[in-house]
Amino acid sequence: MRKILLHLDSDPLASVFDRIVAIDAGVDEVLSYGGVRPEQVQTLVHGAIFTRGPKDLKSSAIFIGGSDVSAGESLLEEVRRHLLPQFGLRVSVLLDANGANTTAAAAVRAAARHIELNGAPALVLGGTGPVGQRVARLLARQGAEVRVGSRQRARAEKVCEAIRGKFPNARLEPTGTGSSLELQSALVGRALVIAAGAAGAVLLSRTDRAGCSSLKNLIDLNAVPPLSIEGVEVIDKGKERDGIICYGAIGVGDTKMKIHKAAIAKLFESNDQIMDAEEVYALASTI
Numbered sequence: 001m002r003k004i005l006l007h008l009d010s011d012p013l014a015s016v017f018d019r020i021v022a023i024d025a026g027v028d029e030v031l032s033y034g035g036v037r038p039e040q041v042q043t044l045v046h047g048a049i050f051t052r053g054p055k056d057l058k059s060s061a062i063f064i065g066g067s068d069v070s071a072g073e074s075l076l077e078e079v080r081r082h083l084l085p086q087f088g089l090r091v092s093v094l095l096d097a098n099g100a101n102t103t104a105a106a107a108v109r110a111a112a113r114h115i116e117l118n119g120a121p122a123l124v125l126g127g128t129g130p131v132g133q134r135v136a137r138l139l140a141r142q143g144a145e146v147r148v149g150s151r152q153r154a155r156a157e158k159v160c161e162a163i164r165g166k167f168p169n170a171r172l173e174p175t176g177t178g179s180s181l182e183l184q185s186a187l188v189g190r191a192l193v194i195a196a197g198a199a200g201a202v203l204l205s206r207t208d209r210a211g212c213s214s215l216k217n218l219i220d221l222n223a224v225p226p227l228s229i230e231g232v233e234v235i236d237k238g239k240e241r242d243g244i245i246c247y248g249a250i251g252v253g254d255t256k257m258k259i260h261k262a263a264i265a266k267l268f269e270s271n272d273q274i275m276d277a278e279e280v281y282a283l284a285s286t287i
């Protein structure tokens, strides 16, 4: 049975990146649809689940991409609604809109190589973006005490509420990071900082972190100069700088690619998986 991936993308042009990764992960045929809206999902899902018998449906799967993670989440909800598990008519589904799940999983795995996450004092800069929100969620699920940073504290508060809505035990604290004073106060006692800010935005200067003696691990996901954490290089991968273990976006990106390919390959092991942040992270932990 040929492995067929139905690629649903909320952007007008379905992602070339995601198509190539799928092929490199062993998919035989990628059927890419761009500009997909929720009301179009039923027909697309039916095309996937009514063409092969239940035993063969593990050779069909769905990937949801696109730069808008909320749009991707809506597509995932809609896909779920149109699977027919009671008849075995379902396929496995991976959500990785904006690369958010695989990138966040790679970042948190990088941290886990050096720090016991359970109880770890962490700060996520750019914590309101799609990647930052997932980083915060994954760290909190591992038992970390997470400060979620935003230039507007109210935005961080909303993110914390949304995560607590799903995971009530999550230890989260919103924090403003709009000024040097706020940043320095957000850094107090933090061992781990993950910067998931917009491309090309500096979020943490050397001066602002100079007085923070608790720092052990800095991870910057931005690859576009200027980088988000001053002093971390884009290719750093566990590089020690002044006693702090550093990762840059390329250092994390290598693991992200491995996770992305492994997640695609896993879709074809059975037809009953829904892979979102936690499932992708669980897989990442085995790589």
Ligand SMILES: NC(=O)c1ccc[n+]([C@@H]2O[C@H](COP(=O)([O-])OP(=O)(O)OC[C@H]3O[C@@H](n4cnc5c(N)ncnc54)[C@H](OP(=O)(O)O)[C@@H]3O)[C@@H](O)[C@H]2O)c1
Pocket (backbone or CB within 6 Å): 098, 099, 100, 103, 126, 127, 128, 129, 130, 131, 132, 149, 150, 151, 152, 155, 156, 195, 196, 197, 198, 199, 200, 201, 202, 203, 221, 222, 223, 249, 250, 252, 253, 256
């Ligand atoms: N390495 C990889 O494989 C990979 C894959 C995907 C993404 N990425 C990178 O991961 C990072 C996060 O991605 P994303 O899509 O989640 O980012 P995003 O939505 O573009 O931005 C994240 C947050 O950054 C803050 N921000 C925006 N402009 C800013 C500015 N000028 N100064 C300071 N903060 C600013 C905003 O938070 P507030 O307004 O709340 O402060 C925003 O919510 C990006 O750098 C992206 O390029 C890397």
